[in-house]
Amino acid sequence: MCLTKKPLTSAQVIVGIEKGAPMSTMNMIGPMFDGENLGNGEYLVKVALNEKGYYTMHTHVIPAGKSMHSMMFNHEDIGIVVK
Numbered sequence: 001m002c003l004t005k006k007p008l009t010s011a012q013v014i015v016g017i018e019k020g021a022p023m024s025t026m027n028m029i030g031p032m033f034d035g036e037n038l039g040n041g042e043y044l045v046k047v048a049l050n051e052k053g054y055y056t057m058h059t060h061v062i063p064a065g066k067s068m069h070s071m072m073f074n075h076e077d078i079g080i081v082v083k
């Protein structure tokens with residue numbers, strides 16, 4: 001992981017939504033998809049979750065010019081609670 005303290009522009013942000021805690025169900029909701037690059041290091045992810053419960057947003061980042069494999073080192077699991 002590279003810590004530049006600068007906005008990561010032009011990266012590819014790939015997201016997958018799992019029903020439940022990370023790696024608990026492996027029940028992915030739909031295919032993985034790209035976050036929208038808003039510029040200045042901000043990326044927008046739009047997702048519609050109709051069922052109440054806990055979800056995990058598996059977030060992978062491929063910095064510009066880096067290989068697809070680099071996403072293995074730039075991975076964050078973000079919890080989503082639908083009430």
Ligand SMILES: [Cu+2]
Nearest residue numbers: 058059076077
């Ligand atoms: Cu994950």
